[in-house]
Amino acid sequence: MVEQAIIADKLTYSYNNLLAVDHISFHVAKGEILGFLGPNGAGKTTSVKMLTGQLKPKDGKAILLGLDVAENIERVQSEIGVCFEETNLYQRMSAVENLNLFARLFNVKSFNAYSLLARVGLSGREKDRVENYSKGMKQRLMVARSLVSKPQILFLDEPTAGLDPTSSEAIRNIILEERKRGATIFLTTHDMMEADKLSDRVAFMNQGKILALDKPLNLKQKYGKRALKAKVASNKGSLEIREINLDTPQTAEEIQKLFHNEKVVTIHSEEATLEDIFIKITGRGLTE
Amino acid sequence: MNSRRILVLLGKEFIHGPKNFMFIWAIVAPLAFTLVATLAFGTLFSDKPKLGILDEGDSQLVIMAMDIDSITTREYQDVISLKQATRSGAVDMGIVLPQNFDEIVAKKEANTIEAYIWGESLAKDRIILPTTIANLTRELADQEVPVEIITVTLGDEASIPWSERLIPFLVLMGVFFSGLMLPSTSLIEEKQKKTFEAVVITPASISEIFIAKATMGIVLSVFMGIVILLLNQAFGANSLLLVAVLFLGAIMAVELGLICGALIRDITTLFTIWKSGGILLFGPAIVYMFPQIPEWIGNIFPTYYALQPVVEISMRSGNWSNISLNVFILIAIDIILLFFIMLAARRLMQRT
Numbered sequence: 001m002v003e004q005a006i007i008a009d010k011l012t013y014s015y016n017n018l019l020a021v022d023h024i025s026f027h028v029a030k031g032e033i034l035g036f037l038g039p040n041g042a043g044k045t046t047s048v049k050m051l052t053g054q055l056k057p058k059d060g061k062a063i064l065l066g067l068d069v070a071e072n073i074e075r076v077q078s079e080i081g082v083c084f085e086e087t088n089l090y091q092r093m094s095a096v097e098n099l100n101l102f103a104r105l106f107n108v109k110s111f112n113a114y115s116l117l118a119r120v121g122l123s124g125r126e127k128d129r130v131e132n133y134s135k136g137m138k139q140r141l142m143v144a145r146s147l148v149s150k151p152q153i154l155f156l157d158e159p160t161a162g163l164d165p166t167s168s169e170a171i172r173n174i175i176l177e178e179r180k181r182g183a184t185i186f187l188t189t190h191d192m193m194e195a196d197k198l199s200d201r202v203a204f205m206n207q208g209k210i211l212a213l214d215k216p217l218n219l220k221q222k223y224g225k226r227a228l229k230a231k232v233a234s235n236k237g238s239l240e241i242r243e244i245n246l247d248t249p250q251t252a253e254e255i256q257k258l259f260h261n262e263k264v265v266t267i268h269s270e271e272a273t274l275e276d277i278f279i280k281i282t283g284r285g286l287t288e
Numbered sequence: 289m290n291s292r293r294i295l296v297l298l299g300k301e302f303i304h305g306p307k308n309f310m311f312i313w314a315i316v317a318p319l320a321f322t323l324v325a326t327l328a329f330g331t332l333f334s335d336k337p338k339l340g341i342l343d344e345g346d347s348q349l350v351i352m353a354m355d356i357d358s359i360t361t362r363e364y365q366d367v368i369s370l371k372q373a374t375r376s377g378a379v380d381m382g383i384v385l386p387q388n389f390d391e392i393v394a395k396k397e398a399n400t401i402e403a404y405i406w407g408e409s410l411a412k413d414r415i416i417l418p419t420t421i422a423n424l425t426r427e428l429a430d431q432e433v434p435v436e437i438i439t440v441t442l443g444d445e446a447s448i449p450w451s452e453r454l455i456p457f458l459v460l461m462g463v464f465f466s467g468l469m470l471p472s473t474s475l476i477e478e479k480q481k482k483t484f485e486a487v488v489i490t491p492a493s494i495s496e497i498f499i500a501k502a503t504m505g506i507v508l509s510v511f512m513g514i515v516i517l518l519l520n521q522a523f524g525a526n527s528l529l530l531v532a533v534l535f536l537g538a539i540m541a542v543e544l545g546l547i548c549g550a551l552i553r554d555i556t557t558l559f560t561i562w563k564s565g566g567i568l569l570f571g572p573a574i575v576y577m578f579p580q581i582p583e584w585i586g587n588i589f590p591t592y593y594a595l596q597p598v599v600e601i602s603m604r605s606g607n608w609s610n611i612s613l614n615v616f617i618l619i620a621i622d623i624i625l626l627f628f629i630m631l632a633a634r635r636l637m638q639r640t
Contacts, residue, residue, distance in 0.1 A: 054637070088482030090300075092307045104296040105490040145486075150438045259544055 005030045005153050005184035006051060008058030020046040023060060028201075030152075033175070033185040035216075037192065037278065043208040044188050048155055050224055053077055065152060068087030078106060080149035085158040085188075087138045092133040095122055095141050098130060099148055106149035120144045121170050125181035136167035147178070154178055157188045172198060192274040202274065206282040216274060218286050222282050224272025228255065232262040234271070239265060289499075293492045297500035301474065305504065310473040318462035318512055322519050325454045336360045337413035339420070341378035342370045342403075345387035352424050358422055371404055377440040380409040381417040383437075393429045400436045407441050411452055411603040412521045419525070455520050456599050457573035460591060462516040463534065464569055467509030467541025468548070471501040472558055474550025479636075494633050501549075502542045509538035513598070522602045529608065530601045536618050537594030543625035550632035572596070593618040 013021045021043040026065065030033045038044045049055040051062045053073040062069040064076045083288040090098050096113045103111035109284040117126050130138060143159055160168040175198055179185055189195050195202050196216045203213040212219060228248040230238045242262070244254045246269070258264060305311045338360045343350050353361040362379060364370040374382040382404040386392075392399045401421065405414060418437050425435045488494055513534040517523045523530065527531035552558045567574075571589035575581045576599060586592040593614045600606030 019304055054485075054489065073489045074493070077489060080489075082486075082489045084482065086482050088486045090304065091481065093304055097304075101296070101300055102486075102490060105293055105487070105492050107491075149456070285604065 001109060003030045004028065004063075005032070006034075007063040008047070008051065008060070008187065009015075009063065011047060011050050011057050011062060012059035013043075013050055013057055019208055021057075022051065024205070024210050025210070026203060026210060026213055028184055028186060030184050031179060031182055032200045033179055033187060033198055035195030035202035036186060036188045036205065037190070037195055037202055037274070038205035039282075042205045044205055045157070047205070048082075048157065048186070048188060052082055052155060065084050077103055078149065079151060080153045080155060081149060082155045083142050083145035083146040083157060083159050085161060087135075089130045089138060089141060089145070089172060092129060094127045094129055095133075095144075096126045098141065099145060102145050102148045108149055111148065115231060116147060117141075120174065121167075135146050136163045140167060140170065143174060147174075150181075151183060153184045153186065155186045155188075158190065158192065159187070160189075160194060168194075192278070196274050198288065204278055204281055211281050212277075219274065219277050223277040226272075227270045228267060229270045230258060230262075230267040231265045232258075235266055242272075289493070289495060290491070294496050294499050294503075295490065297487075297497060298503050301500055301504040305470070305474065308477070310469060314466045314470050314508065315512065318458060318465055318516060319519075321461060322458050322516050325458060326619065331392055337381075337410075337416045337420075338362065338379040339417055340364050340370050340373050340382035342367060342382065342384045344385060344388075345389055347385045347389045347425050348616050349385060349421075349461050352427065353420070356420065359417065365602070371442060374404040374406050377406050377408060380406050380413040383421065387550060390428065393425055396429060396431070398436065399425070400438060403437050403439045405439050405441045410521075415525065415605050443457075452603065453577045453579075455517075455603060456576035456595050457570065458516050458520065459598055459602075460570055460573045460595055462512035463509045464538050464541045464544075464591070466512045467505045467538045468545040468569075469558075469562070470508060471505040471542055471545035472549035472552070472554060474501055474504075475546065476552055476555055476558055479549075480554060483593055488637070491560055494637055498546055498629065502539075502546060505542035505545055506535070506538045509541055510534050513538070517598075517622070525605060526601050526607060529611075530598065533594070533597040533601065533611065533615060533618075536615065536622060537591075537598065539622045540590070540594055540618065540625065543622065546629050548623070549634045550629070550636040556559060590621055593621060 004027045008024055008026050009023055010023045010025055012019075012023050024043075024047060026034075036044055036047070046055065050057045051064065051069065053062075053069045053076055056070055061090075065079055067076050069076050090101070093101070095117055099113040099116060100111070103113070114123075114126055117123060120143055122137060122140055122144070125133070125137065130141065131139065138164075139159065143156070146154060146156070155177075159171050159175070164170070172194065175185060175187070185198075187195065187199060199216060201213060201215050202219065204211045212223075214222070226242040229248060230242045230244070232242055234240050242258060244251060244258065336359050339353060340362050341350050342364045350363060353359070362373070364373060364382070367384065370379075370382040370384070373379045384402045385581070386400075389399065389401075403418070403421075422435055426432055475484070478487070481604075484497070487497060489608065494575065500614060510531065514523075517530070548558060548561065552561065568589060569591050572586040572592035572595045575583060575586040576595070586596065596614050597606075597611035597618070600610045604610075
């Protein structure tokens with residue numbers, strides 16, 4: 001039987017009369033990466049706050065590593081690492097001081113801040129004040145801080161937002177390394193490509209509800225349209241696009257016709273992206 | 289509640305707090321005000337207490353007083369010149385030793401000394417000189433002897449020196465600037481920079497964070513209170529009781545600071561409230577600054593119950609019986625504020 005690291009059971013939260021999270025239920029297996037996707041105001045952050053013990057649910061419960069979060073906050077929080085979207089480092093401290101402070105709060109014995117900083121690519125700048133770091137460096141330090149206690153569950157909120165491709169790739173590699181170590185990763189992101197690349201399963205959240213939760217491939221098969229896209233040279237010399245749906249009985253015949261009747265310049269398969277599916281399910285984009 | 293984590297957070301406050309402008313300001317501002325006041329009104333480099341003696345007999349006490357380095361002693365030949373010297377401030381206290389003073393002391397009988405006090409003399413001198421006379425009498429008799437000192441104030445009695453009038457203000461400033469402003473600015477800054485959120489997600493609880501900030505505030509607040517009283521040479525004789533009262537006052541300041549820190553969104557708002565609500569904090573100091581204002585008016589300000597015991601012990605040689613009621617009220621205020629802190633903390637967690 002698969003051991004569950006996170007169980008959300010009808011989690012509900014409202015701010016005054018505004019229902020932010022509406023009875024959501026899901027589970028994340030140990031060692032799994034769950035991509036948690038949704039537009040701003042969908043209820044993602046409130047959900048994460050309930051899962052991490054920052055907010056007490058108005059209804060339902062969150063269970064992490066078999067412990068009811070509301071009743072075991074200290075034990076749960078000693079087993080999780082959280083990387084926030086907004087930079088919340090001690091700016092007047094150095095990177096080493098930041099990490100050492102959190103290591104002491106987690107009571108981590110024999111902690112080596114330098115090796116962790118090397119892992120996130122901050123070697124040589126360990127003793128600089130954080131206020132002198134670039135955004136990418138701060139973000140890498142935030143990720144490093146969330147790893148200080150070698151957490152069993154890692155909550156990452158937009159870990160690569162606004163970063164250059166190199167920094168983003170470095171963070172993605174760390175996420176995969178952490179999964180390899182056995183950590184469960186709850187990844188909140190707007191970046192559909194990233195979610196697709198990293199997540200074992202993705203959940204689409206909108207208006208406080210989870211509208212879909214499955215493996216990316218399954219979602220694409222269920223909601224998406226597979227197609228072939230070809231660029232062909234017309235008689236006038238310009239390029240025209242031909243699209244062939246791969247899921248109809250006439251597909252083979254249409255492909256044959258294409259190659260027989262037209263001058264194909266380029267051809268490639270095209271599958272639906274998570275963003276297409278998200279728009280299809282929710283009727284709105286992630287950035288709306 | 290975990291004491292190890294509280295110590296970790298407290299260490300952070302003390303090691304990294306001084307990098308904060310407010311931390312420096314909370315220490316420098318009250319000290320600067322104190323130095324300016326003591327320099328302007330001459331108490332910092334003031335002379336030793338001056339004692340005038342008219343010896344109607346041939347008392348050894350005069351010679352003994354002359355030998356003491358910590359006071360200046362002058363002998364006068366008649367009551368008129370002694371009174372004149374006292375009235376003009378040439379001496380802080382003038383005493384008249386009766387003809388057979390030493391004999392009465394030797395017989396261990398009750399003795400009476402008439403003393404004239406300069407109306408504008410400093411409180412510390414009014415404490416030091418009678419204490420010195422009592423000690424000298426004890427030395428003379430070689431044991432405890434009852435001496436009654438009957439005082440008559442000469443000169444401008446209503447004119448309390450500004451250096452003394454300002455002490456309550458400086459003490460309040462030192463205690464409340466550190467006690468109130470440090471925890472509140474520290475908490476608000478952590479909220480604004482979201483570091484508070486990062487810490488509460490660790491096993492550290494909000495109460496541990498509050499205790500660490502409160503401890504830092506209390507330590508600095510008591511320290512500043514002591515330093516300001518020492519700089520003003522107004523520490524009084526009952527130092528343990530004085531420190532205990534400063535401690536209770538510091539708790540009140542810190543509790544107000546934590547409530548402000550939890551409820552106020554930004555530093556600008558805090559300073560606006562500090563400026564507009566300052567009268568509530570410094571009202572009692574204004575009452576002490578202007579003796580024309582009846583002292584009972586101070587009772588309507590919560591800070592009066594922290595200040596009155598300090599003033600009583602440090603400047604008026606008061607003891608427990610003079611301050612007990614107000615100390616109990618102060619303790620009650622401290623306890624009530626604790627409940628408000630719990631409410632504010634709950635609200636803070638919901639907003640984080």
